[in-house]
Amino acid sequence: MSRAAVFVFDFVPSPSLSTDGMIPLSSFRFARRSSHVLLRLRYYSLSSPGNAIDLVSSGGLAMVNCWDFLKWLGTDASTSVITLLDDPADLVRLSAVSWSLRRFVIENKFCKSLCSRFCPDTLNFPLVAEVSNTSKIAEVGSSSALEWESLEREHSAYALLCHLIVSPEGKRDCIHRAVCASSTDNYPDESIENTLEPSDLIDRRPSYWSSGGQYDPGVLESLTYRLTANLCVVREIKIRPFKAFFQRGHPIYSAKFVRFRMDHSRLRQGTDDYEEPQLTSDDYYKWTYVSPEFPMEQENVLQSFKLPHPVICVGGMLQIELMGRVQKQAVDGLYYICVCHVQAMGSPLSPFFKVEIHDASGSLILKYFRQSKCGTVPVGTAEAKITETSPGIREANERL
Known part of the structure; x- marks a missing residue:
């Protein structure tokens, strides 16, 4: 690969099927949870700027001539490309393209890193806990046998937290x-x-x-x-x-x-x-x-x-x-x-997040109410008086 190259990394609308029922090589659609996401990584060689190569990730689908750009670029280059993303919604879309990309995004904690870039205060939370409707608390980042599930919960929590931090909605x-x-x-x-x-x-x-x-x-x-x-x-x-x-x-x-x-x-x-x-x-x-x-x-x-x-x-x-x-x-x-x-x-940040302060140590636990709806917050606090949340925030929480 020539060093004189430019990568354009974007998300474009899902293509329609061609007349023969096949999906064109230059555009790939991966369906997950009823949402269609297309990732296109376009490679331009500066020596031949008119020629572009579309690199796509096929994930678990067996498709002829589809390249997994994680393997093509390598771990270091892929990390450099993904860290250029500055919108948490793009990271969520990226993790929906294929299982290989999803695992790569979640294991490398790109959402947490992006969140700390926008708001360094998020580094003050050594522990994030998800609170379910059954009041069961699942610790995120633990070293149990369910480490992958913990990483997924952490990914969802920081994706939504980053969205709430950067979004002008609800200001x-x-x-x-x-x-x-x-x-x-x-x-x-x-x-x-x-x-x-x-x-x-x-x-x-x-x-x-x-x-x-x-x-x-x-x-x-x-x-x-x-x-x-x-x-x-x-x-x-x-x-x-x-x-x-x-x-x-x-x-x-x-x-x-x-x-x-x-x-x-x-x-x-x-x-x-x-x-x-x-x-x-x-x-x-x-x-x-x-x-x-x-x-x-x-x-x-x-x-x-x-x-x-x-x-x-x-x-x-x-x-x-x-x-x-x-x-x-x-x-x-x-x-x-x-x-x-x-x-x-x-x-x-309510009703999706709440913080618990330990009096003795002063340590902070960020509690994430993943299934929370507007107004579902602990009773008796000032947060209970907030009953309106912007539609964009509600939709982001539902996507996650």
Whole structure:
């Protein structure tokens, strides 16, 4: 094989049979679970760009002149080609082309690798468990005699998880309620609950949160929120600073920089403090993700702060740190930070996934509800309030 070559790897619609009832060599159809998938690996030699060879995988079907491109390319080259795929749906389609390709994709854990490329936080799950309708938990990745079945379950779990992470479907504001603010100037008129309202005017009155006043502009403030589910993918945070239109000059009380922290409360679920915490100390929270600092503009607009990569928030706690004050209040000469509205854009991973945190070790177990339908989630959690899932996610789960 010449080194001067280009491979084009794609999926095309299944062909119809030719007039003699035979499937053309250049296009091959493999039926599995009533879905027809065609894989085409096209080889172009740069020395003869007009001539192309279509390489197809025949799998378990006996067909004359059909090549298994895994054997033709070899393991290393096949791995290099498959790792170029950047859509989990393509990996699912690829694993449906033939049994040889399915085994190759699953044994090499391409779905898990792709998932970690998009979201490195998935590497924090040392164990994935599938929960069936009979409440039987099957551990994924175990060294039992059913290792292949375990690998298949892991493949399905990470394929769906990766789809939920990268898909724009279902993207929404994931903030469920406000928890606490590091300080408040005039409670309850200027409380953190006001930041959940999209408008800066409610009943003709200004709606915003205000920090306490400080002589030192470097004093940090924080806003803490609980998300709609204990397991959410967060992609960006949106914040709108407050413009005091009732003060002379209409000053905007923004911060210089913002930073975001995510994870879970150390308080035991089910306690009063867990349900209605008013605690700001880090002793009560475990922050495993801390974002870079983002500059904030002194403008009264909804500013978007996109995270470097999608972040899986385990435990459903989000804290916004507001650093540096830029605006003094004329009447008292103190620095304030004021915020109108906050959004955490992303998507909940329920009802398909749930995380279990071991209090003693702090280790995480990702539970995968393969047969879950919308609303089939553990009762008594914020996740139970989520009853809508996009059709694309439902269809992906059914395919898997």
